[in-house]
Amino acid sequence: MYVRLFSAVWLLLCAGLAIIAWGFQAPFAYDPVGPRAYPLLLLALMSAGSLWLLFKPGVLQQQLHLPSAKRAVLCVLTLLAYVLTFEALGFVLSTALATFAMGLLFTGRLLPCAISGVLMGVLLYGLFDLVLDVPLPLGLFEAFVES
Amino acid sequence: MKTAFTRIALTTACLAFAGQLLAGEPKRPECIAPAKPGGGFDLTCKLAQNGLKDGGLLKAPMRVTYMPGGVGAVAYNAVVAQRADDPGTIIAFSSGSLLNLAQGKFGRYDESAVRWLAAVGTDYGAITVRADSPYQTLNDLVEALKKDPSSIVFGAGATIGGQDWMQTALIARAAGIDPKNLRYVAFEGGGETLTAMLGGHVQVTSSGLGEVTPQLEAKKVRILAVLADDRLPGKLADIPTAKEQGYPISWPVIRGFYVGPEVSDEQYGWWKQQFDSLLASEDFAKLREQRDLLPLSMTGDELNAFVLKQVEEYKTLAGEFGLVQ
Amino acid sequence: METLHFLLQGFDVATRPNNLLVALFGAFVGTIVGLLPGLGPINGVALLLPLAFAFGLPPETALILLAAVYLGCEYGGRISAILLNVPGDAAAVMTTLDGYPLARQGKAGIALSLSAVSSFTGSIIATCGVVLFAPLLAKWAVAFGPAEYFVLMIFAIACLGGMVGDKPVKTLMAALIGLALATVGVDSTTGVYRFTFGSVSLSDGIQFIIVVIGFFSVSEILVMLENTHSGQKAVKASGRLLFNFKEFCATFWTMIRSSLAGFVIGTLPGAGATIASAMTYMTEKRLAGSGGKFGEGDLRGLAAPEAANNASACGSLIPMLTLGVPGSGTTAVMIGALSLYNITPGPLLFEQQPDVVWGLIASLFIGNVILLVMNIPLVGLFSRMLSVPNWVLVPAISVISMVGVYAVHSTTFDLVLMIGLGVFGYILRKLDFPLSAVILGFVLGELMEDNLRRALSISAGELGILWQSPISLCLWALAALMLALPGLRWWRARNKARLAHA
Numbered sequence: 001m002y003v004r005l006f007s008a009v010w011l012l013l014c015a016g017l018a019i020i021a022w023g024f025q026a027p028f029a030y031d032p033v034g035p036r037a038y039p040l041l042l043l044a045l046m047s048a049g050s051l052w053l054l055f056k057p058g059v060l061q062q063q064l065h066l067p068s069a070k071r072a073v074l075c076v077l078t079l080l081a082y083v084l085t086f087e088a089l090g091f092v093l094s095t096a097l098a099t100f101a102m103g104l105l106f107t108g109r110l111l112p113c114a115i116s117g118v119l120m121g122v123l124l125y126g127l128f129d130l131v132l133d134v135p136l137p138l139g140l141f142e143a144f145v146e147s
Numbered sequence: 148m149k150t151a152f153t154r155i156a157l158t159t160a161c162l163a164f165a166g167q168l169l170a171g172e173p174k175r176p177e178c179i180a181p182a183k184p185g186g187g188f189d190l191t192c193k194l195a196q197n198g199l200k201d202g203g204l205l206k207a208p209m210r211v212t213y214m215p216g217g218v219g220a221v222a223y224n225a226v227v228a229q230r231a232d233d234p235g236t237i238i239a240f241s242s243g244s245l246l247n248l249a250q251g252k253f254g255r256y257d258e259s260a261v262r263w264l265a266a267v268g269t270d271y272g273a274i275t276v277r278a279d280s281p282y283q284t285l286n287d288l289v290e291a292l293k294k295d296p297s298s299i300v301f302g303a304g305a306t307i308g309g310q311d312w313m314q315t316a317l318i319a320r321a322a323g324i325d326p327k328n329l330r331y332v333a334f335e336g337g338g339e340t341l342t343a344m345l346g347g348h349v350q351v352t353s354s355g356l357g358e359v360t361p362q363l364e365a366k367k368v369r370i371l372a373v374l375a376d377d378r379l380p381g382k383l384a385d386i387p388t389a390k391e392q393g394y395p396i397s398w399p400v401i402r403g404f405y406v407g408p409e410v411s412d413e414q415y416g417w418w419k420q421q422f423d424s425l426l427a428s429e430d431f432a433k434l435r436e437q438r439d440l441l442p443l444s445m446t447g448d449e450l451n452a453f454v455l456k457q458v459e460e461y462k463t464l465a466g467e468f469g470l471v472q
Numbered sequence: 473m474e475t476l477h478f479l480l481q482g483f484d485v486a487t488r489p490n491n492l493l494v495a496l497f498g499a500f501v502g503t504i505v506g507l508l509p510g511l512g513p514i515n516g517v518a519l520l521l522p523l524a525f526a527f528g529l530p531p532e533t534a535l536i537l538l539a540a541v542y543l544g545c546e547y548g549g550r551i552s553a554i555l556l557n558v559p560g561d562a563a564a565v566m567t568t569l570d571g572y573p574l575a576r577q578g579k580a581g582i583a584l585s586l587s588a589v590s591s592f593t594g595s596i597i598a599t600c601g602v603v604l605f606a607p608l609l610a611k612w613a614v615a616f617g618p619a620e621y622f623v624l625m626i627f628a629i630a631c632l633g634g635m636v637g638d639k640p641v642k643t644l645m646a647a648l649i650g651l652a653l654a655t656v657g658v659d660s661t662t663g664v665y666r667f668t669f670g671s672v673s674l675s676d677g678i679q680f681i682i683v684v685i686g687f688f689s690v691s692e693i694l695v696m697l698e699n700t701h702s703g704q705k706a707v708k709a710s711g712r713l714l715f716n717f718k719e720f721c722a723t724f725w726t727m728i729r730s731s732l733a734g735f736v737i738g739t740l741p742g743a744g745a746t747i748a749s750a751m752t753y754m755t756e757k758r759l760a761g762s763g764g765k766f767g768e769g770d771l772r773g774l775a776a777p778e779a780a781n782n783a784s785a786c787g788s789l790i791p792m793l794t795l796g797v798p799g800s801g802t803t804a805v806m807i808g809a810l811s812l813y814n815i816t817p818g819p820l821l822f823e824q825q826p827d828v829v830w831g832l833i834a835s836l837f838i839g840n841v842i843l844l845v846m847n848i849p850l851v852g853l854f855s856r857m858l859s860v861p862n863w864v865l866v867p868a869i870s871v872i873s874m875v876g877v878y879a880v881h882s883t884t885f886d887l888v889l890m891i892g893l894g895v896f897g898y899i900l901r902k903l904d905f906p907l908s909a910v911i912l913g914f915v916l917g918e919l920m921e922d923n924l925r926r927a928l929s930i931s932a933g934e935l936g937i938l939w940q941s942p943i944s945l946c947l948w949a950l951a952a953l954m955l956a957l958p959g960l961r962w963w964r965a966r967n968k969a970r971l972a973h974a
Contacts, residue, residue, distance in 0.1 A: 020667065099867035213879075215880070254670075307661070
């Protein structure tokens, strides 16, 4: 069922992408293939594969388990929120918040998660920015450093 | 355009007393290399990093951040949109970035969207063949091209419309041939191109001079022409220019830095002054030579004017070669 | 003879106490950096080089440090692949296939120690190869033009046939998805932007590291989330920490074969460790036939990619040292580092600065020994990583993955892209599409299209160029052999059966 659904979506996507790919035209090219042929070939093959799976999806044991799907969505949202606040709040703060939330999602208890969140924000910042020389955004903390 | 002029006027006004009224050194200075580690932009950033540190011009350590994509397009957009007023960030650029900028490949921003700070060195384009190639001079190559444009395969580390391609196209034009009738292979970077030529898969490479000089010492390649106006100094003086062989083609590859559009005039002036002193110092000249870059010093307004002019020229060229519809 | 003399001289330098200490330090830092997903030798080198300058280390010591970090990263990449199913670097993707199942079976210690030995074997064989054949192999690397690369990719794909298994259409689809993902970005031949949707962030295409971290790290987090709630207990490392003699013997020839193959592929600029490890894994799977439990924790499936990717890492030093051409992203950084010491790798390096080259090679040997000695006792420590509770471990993995991507790209766009790919990967995983096929499709895709089109640009459209040279002919033959192998095996089995009958 899910494979069928996926294949149908993928088929539509391939069709849409093919329309876009049709527009790939170079002012001129030195090779006979050009920028368009290869993506179109791939899309055609993928459509064929999708069609196949649409009719013969095979057996799949996976069942959609609603609560766990909900949690997965929550987890993805947490990660997204993390990423989007990464630069604005700065690494330390956004990491602390995100790890706290993730910890709770992974059945951690409130206090230990809060502690590990703060620790991770600070320690990983130290590890990466100061020790490993990976520049990370300071965000809100910038004000403290500037002054 | 108008904003650019006002900006020039403003900077000029400020520069008069910039020496005294300087803003202090920015906290957390950072150099964005808009490419992966190890490439030309990385080198440019490291050059500034070491030069500024060794010369005592920057006390806090300057860090190098990588932001690869589109010969600088990603960094350009990120800086204009998100870090427009960050005084601590300088971003490396090269002629290649300007070329893409001219062809509208930098998204919605144009060349007046940032403040061009300083150009610190330059490389030149070079046309190279294998040491055992039948072509001894640029003339031989052009003659052969005239006879049969499809007899020679050019290799270069750039797509159609990139710098190395432009050099090839200029040569073709000099030979009176439509660049579209050439045989040209685009590789990923200069290293691959060179390997392909050493293996005999392509006959001529078009690249930056710095990319082929190590092979020159080993006598594996012959540089038919360097695309500079005059002969280069030092050990490179033996390489003939295209101009002296009768083909007035010049292709400098300048390397430099810009800052965000909303960086204050004080901060901009401060950076400019640091770079001015840096470019004047002997130690920096040595450092630059070590990295296979040739002297070129331009800062502030001079650079700004140069960049605008250059982009215009690139636009014209791209139009002539049918790259822009 | 001269070679030996130089090598001994190199050893003399490399075994001085302070240099040994530096190597030890470099190996340790390299292992740690290598096991963090996204961070690799590039970060390791970038991190230690300024230190080397600050302490005013002489060039040979700095080189030893570089070599040790480089090797250390190659060793480190396997650890998180085995324990967490999150490859520490791209080349370790194949290691997850059998390494992780082994860890789930409580054999984490065995997997770690055996893979350390495989890595060691790979590096040592490749380093010997560098000593003996460097100039020769430089010629081989140069002989590979676009046409040959294209046929090599065909060969690689023929090897991948082994992955098809019981769900051919899904595997094929997965590989196609990978190939399609690789077409995003500027078309390197004509400069046309494909599937960028007007975003400059996609102009160079989707970076490999983002795909790997997204597909493996992020989707693994989601899988772990499920397991946490379905009451599935995380496995603890139990039993032996070391492999036994029998296990070693069973994988011995796999290691040797994979090391040799990995080394040869590694010498080709651009082909790289990922392709080497994939090809050897598939070849071993084919060779083992139905006797193997590949994908469910076969030790050979662990040994092959590890030996190959280390061998290939050492092999990629050949184009760097002999031609001055970076064979991989890491060697590009190393060239940059060397140039800081005024050493320009290139055709003259062997003649002009033999002490540097041989010092580097000697330090590769020594670095390897140090890493092996260091890794075996650390097995116990690393495998304890499994007993860290999920509510600490998973957030840590996600943060480290983010940093890994941010370190190379510094834009939030790429972080969002990574999560998007992770969710997509999770869906694919749930629907039973093999993710490793997507990754391999992604790696092979770009090389295949570009090189085909380059070859055709060279020949002005003549297809003949694809089978002109002896090398491409050989590769075509090998590819055909690979495809025919299952048939051959079946034929032999039938013959045997018939003989037994008669």
